[in-house]
Every structure is written in structure tokens, then in C-alpha cells.
Amino acid sequence: MKTIRISIIGFGAVGxxxxxxxxxxxxxxxxxxxxxxxxxxxxxxxxxxNTKGIDLEGALNRKKQKGTVATGGxxxxxxxxxxxxxxxxxxxxxxxxxxxxxxxxxxxxxMSGKHVVTSNKGPLALHFxxxxxxxxxxxxxxxxxxxxxxxxxxxxxxxxALAGNFIIGIEGILNGTCNYILxxxxxxxxxxxxxxxxxxxxxxxxxxxxxxxxxxxxxxxxVIIANSxxxxxxxxxxxxxxxxxxxxxxxxxxxxxxxxxVKLVCEAREGKLTVAPRLVPKRHPLAVGGTLNVASILTDxxxxxxxxxxxxxxxxxxSSILSxxxxxxxxx
Amino acid sequence: xxxxxxxxxxxxxxxxxLALAPISELHGNIMSVVHQHYEKTPRGTIPxxxxxxxxxxxxxxLIQRLEKSGVRVARVGEERLRSxxxxxxxxxxxxxxxxxxxxxxxxTGFAEVVDMSLSMPAIEKTSSAYLVINAVGEKELxxxxxxxxxxxDKKDLLMIEPIRLxxxxx
Numbered sequence: 001m002k003t004i005r006i007s008i009i010g011f012g013a014v015g016x017x018x019x020x021x022x023x024x025x026x027x028x029x030x031x032x033x034x035x036x037x038x039x040x041x042x043x044x045x046x047x048x049x050n051t052k053g054i055d056l057e058g059a060l061n062r063k064k065q066k067g068t069v070a071t072g073g074x075x076x077x078x079x080x081x082x083x084x085x086x087x088x089x090x091x092x093x094x095x096x097x098x099x100x101x102x103x104x105x106x107x108x109x110x111m112s113g114k115h116v117v118t119s120n121k122g123p124l125a126l127h128f129x130x131x132x133x134x135x136x137x138x139x140x141x142x143x144x145x146x147x148x149x150x151x152x153x154x155x156x157x158x159x160x161a162l163a164g165n166f167i168i169g170i171e172g173i174l175n176g177t178c179n180y181i182l183x184x185x186x187x188x189x190x191x192x193x194x195x196x197x198x199x200x201x202x203x204x205x206x207x208x209x210x211x212x213x214x215x216x217x218x219x220x221x222x223v224i225i226a227n228s229x230x231x232x233x234x235x236x237x238x239x240x241x242x243x244x245x246x247x248x249x250x251x252x253x254x255x256x257x258x259x260x261x262v263k264l265v266c267e268a269r270e271g272k273l274t275v276a277p278r279l280v281p282k283r284h285p286l287a288v289g290g291t292l293n294v295a296s297i298l299t300d301x302x303x304x305x306x307x308x309x310x311x312x313x314x315x316x317x318x319s320s321i322l323s324x325x326x327x328x329x330x331x332x
Numbered sequence: 333x334x335x336x337x338x339x340x341x342x343x344x345x346x347x348x349x350l351a352l353a354p355i356s357e358l359h360g361n362i363m364s365v366v367h368q369h370y371e372k373t374p375r376g377t378i379p380x381x382x383x384x385x386x387x388x389x390x391x392x393x394l395i396q397r398l399e400k401s402g403v404r405v406a407r408v409g410e411e412r413l414r415s416x417x418x419x420x421x422x423x424x425x426x427x428x429x430x431x432x433x434x435x436x437x438x439x440t441g442f443a444e445v446v447d448m449s450l451s452m453p454a455i456e457k458t459s460s461a462y463l464v465i466n467a468v469g470e471k472e473l474x475x476x477x478x479x480x481x482x483x484x485d486k487k488d489l490l491m492i493e494p495i496r497l498x499x500x501x502x
Binding site (some may be wrong): 168169170171242246247248250251253254255257258260262265267269276277278279280281284286296298 | 418419420422423449451452453458459460461462490492493494495496497
């Protein structure tokens with residue numbers, strides 16, 4: 001049995017999803033030969049640290065009742081630096097202005113010899129090359145499957161399963177909120193404003209929807225794809241972005257009559273990064289509905305490979321994180 | 333010029349060669365042949381669709397040769413506009429002088445707006461239009477789209493183009 005000690009930095013929906021998955025997968029992980037022990041959990045109010053392994057059920061309950069997991073005052077950076085462990089699971093919320101607090105947490109982890117698994121898009125969209133080099137220089141893994149497409153394993157697919165292929169281009173729908181809004185508008189012939197309200201009531205869209213509907217979230221994910229898959233040194237400013245706010249039900253109906261659907265499509269090809277509403281033929285593999293995410297990868301040897309699945313949700317995102325943790329456990 | 337012809341062949345051996353030979357003899361370049369042996373016409377002949385590039389000066393000569401050898405020429409059409417794209421425009425299209433934009437594309441000589449449907453829900457509300465543009469080739473289609481993009485940009489229209497990665501596969 002190999003013991004892997006991890007910390008969970010950020011205990012919101014994703015962090016709690018990771019904790020729940022570790023509880024439900026305990027037996028499976030043991031069978032695989034791994035004892036994955038959470039030695040520290042941190043949220044904005046403080047941390048719980050236990051080098052023998054935190055009782056995850058207890059931590060989840062405390063979070064629910066008290067609003068924080070903290071039993072002590074150490075902050076995230078102190079936990080990362082001072083507690084001996086192997087992997088930092090960085091799952092604080094994305095901040096696209098300066099990447100913090102995720103950026104500082106990831107830097108601290110890599111500087112103190114810990115592998116990093118993250119779902120945080122901000123640091124990777126802003127400082128991809130720096131962080132990747134820092135990991136390589138220190139002989140550490142930096143894994144970020146959960147940053148793009150939620151449960152959909154885009155990076156694993158391209159880097160592992162499609163290794164050896166030249167990637168000609170990637171097209172994808174990487175924002176579930178926009179996909180939900182466009183799908184509902186087309187199905188119900190409802191105007192944008194009404195569907196947005198519905199999505200907000202269902203918790204699919206944020207109170208301030210700009211981040212999703214203006215295409216910002218999609219663009220950030222596209223930047224991570226460009227850097228990770230195409231080796232570009234792109235940042236957010238390199239993406240040509242058009243959102244979905246101007247789309248009318250009439251336009252969707254015209255598209256429908258001509259066997260198209262309209263989707264907010266991210267496109268990386270020949271060094272160009274675009275996020276824009278596009279006409280997608282109804283029978284094309286990209287034409288997925290609801291909140292689904294999809295990525296279609298055009299390669300020289302394998303041709304077109306398309307994968308779709310749930311782009312958000314705490315357990316779905318935890319699936320990608322767990323897979324990254326296991327990758328590191330198997331390839332230390 | 334690119335010609336598409338529907339020929340009708342008798343259901344006996346050697347007819348396809350008989351139909352294609354005159355095209356080569358007149359220096360035509362055959363691009364595609366669709367031969368459906370099991371799909372007969374009411375006359376009992378077999379229809380064949382041939383697309384080829386040929387000098388327009390020899391077209392009549394070709395038809396005469398074909399008919400003389402017993403191949404019936406059922407249809408002759410010029411395949412001028414071979415590339416096509418659909419786009420949607422959203423905005424105050426009616427005030428943006430769409431007619432002028434269509435003229436601009438049509439007057440290029442290599443591209444035409446061949447279909448347009450407009451949906452106007454109410455006065456003062458934004459309208460939506462679906463356009464189909466045909467062009468002689470992919471490059472020309474790109475140039476026609478550039479014209480449209482420029483107009484969309486100037487008149488503050490949202491232009492929705494098709495996904496593009498497909499075209500790489502072709």
C-alpha cells in the first residue's frame with residue numbers, strides 16, 4: 001500500500017466534491033494499492049491539519065454547519081509550505097484579473113516540492129508557461145484536467161491517448177451555461193432575457209452572467225488549450241471573443257429551418273483563437289444540447305475525435321481531479 | 333467552364349466508355365462520374381451524371397458527338413458556383429441597406445447571394461436574416477464573406493458563420 005498525502009486548498013463545491021469522491025472511492029483506491037490521505041484542508045477562513053489523515057465526513061459536516069472547515073488559523077500558503085505532503089489539490093475559485101489566490105498557492109506548492117492538481121483556470125490562463133516550467137524545473141507534475149470541460153478528459157485524451165498525432169485544430173463547446181441558454185431559446189422560441197432568468201433560477205447561470213454569456217469563460221479555457229496542446233504562449237487578450245447576448249429566437253429558428261443549430265464555439269486553429277456563435281449542422285457531433293460540453297479534435301493520423309460530457313458539477317469535476325491524482329500516484 | 337451533364341445509356345456493355353471517350357477527346361477534364369446501374373429511367377436507360385471541366389467553344393461539338401454515338405444527353409448545366417456557405421446576420425438589417433450589400437457581392441462576378449430569408453419580429457426590434465452565398469471556389473467564397481464581414485462590422489450586425497474545422501478535412 002502506497003500512501004499519498006494530499007491537501008485540498010479551497011473547500012467550495014469542487015473541494016467538497018473531491019472529499020466526497022475520496023470517501024466513496026476509498027475501497028477502490030485501496031484495491032489499486034493507494035491510501036490517499038488528506039492531511040490538510042483550507043478555505044478562506046483557515047485550515048484543518050492532521051498529518052494522520054483528516055476525517056473527511058467530519059470536515060464536510062463542519063463546513064455545512066459552520067460555513068468553514070477551519071479548526072486552526074493557518075492560511076493556505078502556510079499549509080502548503082509547512083505540512084509535509086505530496087500533492088496540492090488547488091481548487092479555489094477562478095480569478096481572471098490576477099489569478100489569486102490560486103496563483104500564489106500553485107507557486108508555493110511547486111517551490112516547496114509538491115505536485116499540483118488544479119481546477120483553477122485563472123493561474124493557467126495567465127501564467128501557463130511560467131508554472132509549467134516551474135513544475136518541470138523541480139521535477140514535479142502540474143495537472144489541470146478539471147480546468148477545461150469539467151468531467152470531459154480533453155488533455156488526457158490529447159497528451160496520452162492521441163500521443164504521436166499532430167493536432168490540426170480543436171473546436172468545442174466549453175461553457176454549459178451558454179449551451180443551456182442557446183438550447184432552450186431554440187427549443188422554446190423564448191427570448192434571451194427570459195431564458196437567462198430561467199437559467200439563473202435553476203442555478204445554471206450566475207447572478208452576474210457576463211463571465212459566461214460574454215464568452216469570457218470560454219476564452220479562458222481556450223487559452224489553456226492553446227498553451228497546453230498547441231504549445232502557444234497565449235493569454236486572454238489573444239482570443240477574438242463574441243458572446244451570445246445579441247442572439248435572437250428568430251435567428252435560431254432560421255438556423256433550425258435550414259438544419260443548423262447555433263452554438264458558442266471555441267476554435268483553436270493555425271494559431272488563431274476564436275470564441276463566437278457559430279452555425280453547427282444539426283447532425284454534426286458538435287451539436288450537443290443542454291448544459292453538455294464537447295470537444296472535437298482534428299488530428300493527422302486519427303482523423304476527427306469528438307468527446308462530450310458534463311462540463312460542470314462538483315462530482316463531475318472531482319472525477320477529473322481524482323484521475324490527475326491517480327496519474328501522479330502511478331507516475332511519481 | 334465546369335459542366336454537369338446527365339446522360340442516358342443503353343443497358344448494354346461498353347456504353348460508359350462510349351459516353352466518356354468524347355469528353356477526353358475534346359480535352360475535357362472529368363471530375364466525377366456517378367453511374368447508377370440499378371436505377372433505370374422509364375425508358376429503360378441508365379442515367380449517368382458526369383461533371384467535367386471543358387472549353388465552352390467545344391461544348392456543342394461534344395453534345396453532337398454524344399448523340400451521334402447513341403448516348404442521350406438529358407440535361408446540360410453549367411456548374412459555375414460550386415462553393416456555398418450559409419450565414420446568419422442579426423441586428424438592424426433593414427436599416428443597413430442589405431440590398432446594397434447583396435449587390436456588392438453579386439457584382440464581384442465570382443459570388444452570388446442565392447437565398448435570403450428575413451425575420452422581423454417588430455419595429456425597433458432587431459431582425460435576423462439567413463443568407464446563402466455561392467461562389468466559384470473556396471477562395472472566392474472567402475472573399476465574399478470578407479465583404480459581408482466588413483458590412484456587419486460597419487453596421488454593428490452580429491454575423492454567425494458556420495464552424496470551420498470541417499473544411500480542413502475536405
